[in-house]
Amino acid sequence: MNPVRKRRLLFVALVLAAAALAAVFISMALNENINYLHTPTEVRTGKAPESARFRLGGVVCNNSVTRTESTLDVRFRVTDGSRFIPVHFNGILPDMFKEGTSVIATGKMQGEEFVATEVLAKHDETYMPAEVAKGMSPEMLAKMSQGPAMHSLNCGAP
């Protein structure tokens, strides 16, 4: 092989090695940091991981928010219309958090409770994230679109 070819070959090999290394790094980083979104029904039917972190999406049940007096400890139920999951959160809830609006909580199951480390609510009160809306039961979506009828929302079974 002449030196020019040799150098080119070396260059191509280096580029390929760099690309392979990058691919490994990226897939590792992706695998570590992907969070799946699950609805309460999926959690109840065993489709959500038992010990790993995931995101729980749904609507906060009416009259379900209870706070341990004078602490940041708060508990509420999240439903998709057919089942609900109790959620425990120790922190400051976002401004838009309200009963009857959609939330996405990140955390994991601990026993019967979903322990959240982060709770997101939408900035816009009428807007539901598309991925949460997909997991809703049709009756629930219909009710939510009627607005004030929210109070008759069915929280579903545990």
Next chain:
Amino acid sequence: MLPELGQILLLAALLLSLLLGTLPLWGAQRSNNALMSSARPLSYALLAAVVCSYALLTYAFEVHDFSVAYVAKNSNSLLPPLYQASAVWGAHEGSLLLWVMILCAWITAVALKSRALPQTVVARVLSVMGWIAFGFLAFTVFTSNPFERLLPAAIEGHDLNPLLQDPGLIFHPPLLYLGYVGFSVAFAFAIAALIDGRIDAQWIKWARPWTNAAWGFLTLGIALGSFWAYYELGWGGWWFWDPVENASFMPWLVGAALIHSQAVTEKRGSFSSWTLLLAIAAFSLSLLGTFLVRSGVLTSVHAFASDPERGMFILAFLCLVVGSSLTLFAWRTPKEFGKPFHWQSRESLLLINNLLLTAACAMVLLGTLYPLLAEALDMGKISVGPPYFGKLFLVLMAPVVLLIPFGPLSRWQSDSLGNVARVLMPWLVLAALVALVALFKAPQHPIKTALAFFSVFWITLGTLRFVWQRLRQAQSRFTAEMSGMILAHTGVAVFCFGALMAEALSTEKDVAAKPGQSFEIGAYRFLFQGVQELPGPNFVAQRGAIQVFDGERMLTTLYPEKRQYASGGSIMTEADMQGGISRDLYVALGEPLDANGGWALRLHVKPFIRWIWFGALMMALGAFLVMFDKRFKNRRPQ
């Protein structure tokens, strides 16, 4: 009547942009002077039509014309006057009109400043920009008409989203759009060069200041958005790797690469097709950003109501732009005319810079689009967490930080990197020593703290070494280009220090506070005094008072608020902070916890966080400074 006039003007603008897109382009192909010279008057007329239409929409806001649906949705008779003007771009339709107006302003600026260029080039560049204007005007007119009437007219408007009632928002979107749209100049130039089938160093020289301007504005826009998120969202963070942030960050990264590769192409002729490709990429990513934000395909902390029809329109437009420009690129890539260079040279260093910046952009793109990809492949509904971006970005940017001082000190074409390394060695050692001290002194996260000190000392000292070398040389002169580079590189140093220090040494506490209770954070003591109700112009506020002490000395009293806006049910957090060079004290109200005046409080001490935005400001000013280099002065053709 006036809103109808606005709509007619928009239709006229649509027609004008179609003419601008076709006539001069056709003239350039046929070498028809009359057709080519129609480009400038058409540009001016287009700008006039769009500005008048925009002015009429602003007027509708000023007179509270709630018979216009857009005004009724985004304004209110109680809205303070300042926000009446900025509410125009507070939602989708109006911000799109602003986008188009800024594009037309860029077109006119190009028309005015391009007298030194051959007529065919000017005609093609303006025509390509005309096509872009046509696409966006069609989008506005057919899917998002801001002048649509509401029948019957509303008695009172709904109000501007309270989150947007803030001075930061007045400038954030316009600056961001100036950047996004500014890349259309580099893009149009690249397309014109591809149509012509050759690149001329003279044209690149002409295109450079435009890219710098666009990138500078984009930097300011992103920095302002980040600052706004920091003090308005009430979470105390400055960057969340949210899809909408990523959407603006991708063109920024490619734009930074483009600035450097354009410099190489202009001075040495190398990387010419790469420069064209980057110019196409920068603008395509700007369009992708618009698509991601406007279509609502991604779940984001930013609230933009989704509309599939609009999403499809932009997606189709994006595919058309990317598809046709890449086809053109594949078909007519001009011959490289660059001088050969050794692997140890400034060219290679800039090549590495470009590879790393584009790799970082690809990484962000992958992470942003991965949830869409997974959904399409039925892999479930997922989101990619911020650590993915944070970690990989650090890995990719570390070599960039390491190599920055080498760039200016090495020579074009061929140099010995060993020699440059020897020159820089003392400064590298000094930076490493400082980092070592920081490693042992840091109260928490020693590695990040050490990296912060290393990067700020290494880049600043390395850049100063270059300044010293210039001063020592007999012909010691600093061109505007060089000074801009020095300023921007130092800005990178300042930014790195701020970002890493804020990451490493921030202390945050969420607490349940009773009136009279105090909390220690580091050397500071926060004393909660309670919350009172106060009326505002269009809201009622719960205002907390928190005294902050450093030892026994009282530093300040902070007044964070929770605002309940009169128009809607939403509650807004207004954090309060005392900013400083070495630290920010930051307090936000959470929610009432009991009947005895107990509240949830967010207490933060954030060291050096202001350096982040100051560094970004320096980068932007550096980019602007380069534009004033003598070499970019318009010279008339001989």
